[in-house]
Structures are given as C-alpha cells and as structure tokens.
Amino acid sequence: MSSLVFDIETIGEDFDKMDKNTKEALTYWIERESMSETEYKKNIDKVKERLGLSPFTGRIVSIAVLNPDTKKGAVYFQSPRKRLKKFSKNNIDFVPLEEKTILKNFWKVAEKYDEFVTYNGQSFDVPYIIIRSAANKVKPTKNIMSNRYYRSQDPKAKHVDLMDQLTFYGAVMSRPKLHMACRAFGIKSPKQEGVAGDDVAKLFTRGYYRQIAEYNVRDVVATAELYKIWRDYFRFGF
DSSP states (O other), X not given: OOEEEEEEEEEEOOGGGSOHHXXXXXXXXXXXXXXXXXXXXXXXXXXXXXXXXXXXXEEEEEEEEEOTTTOOEEEEEOOTTSOOOOEEETTEEEEEOOHHHHHHHHHHHHTTOSEEEESSIIIIIHHHXXXXXXXXXXOOSSOTTTTSXXXXXXXXXXXXXXXXXXXXXXXXXXXXXXXXXXXXXXXXXXXGGSOOGGGHHHHHHTTOHHHHHHXXXXXXXXXXHHHHHHHHHTOSOO
C-alpha cells in the first residue's frame, strides 16, 4: 500500500480590507462580552490572528507531501513578491506556485496514492484543502475525508489521522499537538528550529516564503516518523 504524508500552512485575509458585513459577522459578540476597552482590543486582535484557521477567511500558502518509504516529496508554496525558482533539497522539490496551482498539484499527486497520513488532518488540513479547492474551482481526485470514524468503503482512499489514532479517537483525554507527540516518541520536533505555525502569517508578510516551505517540510518529516511508530506499534487491522 502506497502512503502519502501531507501537511498545509495557511494565512488569513487582511481584516482591515474586509467588507462591513463580514467584519460584523466575525466580531458581533466582542462588544457584548468585552468588559473594557483593553479587552475589546485584545478580542479584536484574536479574531484577526485566527482568520487563517478557517478556509472561509484564509488561504493555503504551502502544502508539503512526502512518501514515508522513499523519503521523497515536494512542497508547493506561494511566493508572490519574489521570483523564486524551483529547487531541490534532501530529496524534496521546492516549487513556488499560486494557490490554485498548489491545489492542482496536490490532487495530481494524491491520485497516485491509496493511503493518506496527517496529524489532525481530518479536523483541519483535509476540510481546508477541499473547501479551498472548491473556492479555486479545482476538483478533488480522491475522497480523503471518507473514514474518520469507520473503515473507509473506498479502498483507494484510506486516511490515517495520527492525532485520532494516537489518542484512540478521544479515549486519551489530551489531544497533543504535533510537538508534544514528537517529544513523547523521541522524534525531532519541527519547532526546534525556531518556527511554529503561529509564525507563518508574519513570515509571509515579510516575504520569508522559503522559511515557511522549509517549516512545512519539517512538519511532514516529523509526521512521517510518527506514522512509522504507529504502523509498527499501534496498527491493529486498520
């Protein structure tokens, strides 16, 4: 069975450029729940910071894919203000593209695999990819969302969400982030080089597109290592 590990990085829209109705829909609760002007401003800032978490107010700036067995992969990433050229590093192709083409490339790669591996992908990455694909008029090639709580009826599209698997679908009370899961199993965390998911929007604004792509690659490398742990020690008839 061929497996593909993937992960995305996202950013939010510019809140200040949104229309009045959209701003009101996002912030209507703040005035009612804020006890002071300081708290009001903090809540507004929180809304702005979280725009990238929703595919309805954000967009994908990078998708990294990796075959955990061959250790070959690619990262498709946005680079709007720099004319970066395609290059390769450690068996990973770095390919600068705009969002629509990033999604087209992802689905083209996905077509070749029958098992998909993520960390929290069923809750975040996959819905985000599907919704942004529709927004860009890009048609998916596989139903990679089909088997969250049951065995997939499509043998060509099994999805292993390692957050679900390692916590036994919520039987373990805590749902650890990737860093904590890596720490538990002695795997190098993608955050060890000083970049985290919360930094992506700022890096993008400053034009540090390659740094985002490299962080995205570290995410899939760590996820691939976790997948091997799960495959060797946890997998029971999946």
